[in-house]
Amino acid sequence: MSNQSQRQFCAICAWRENCAKKFCVADGGAHCPDFTRDISIKNVEKLQGGKEQ
Numbered sequence: 001m002s003n004q005s006q007r008q009f010c011a012i013c014a015w016r017e018n019c020a021k022k023f024c025v026a027d028g029g030a031h032c033p034d035f036t037r038d039i040s041i042k043n044v045e046k047l048q049g050g051k052e053q
Contacts, residue, residue: 014038 007030010022014036025032 008032008035012038012041 010016015034021032
C-alpha cells in the first residue's frame, strides 16, 4: 500500500503543531495538500510485517 492510498490523519502529520488548517479542511484532513507523515511515529503495519494479528 503506497503513502498516497493511506488515509491521512492530523495526529500523524509532521506539521500538526503549527498547522492552521487542521480544523478547517472539509474532509477532515484526508487529502490535505500540506500533509507530511511524521517519521518519528512508527508505522505499525510495517513493524508487524503487514499482517494483522
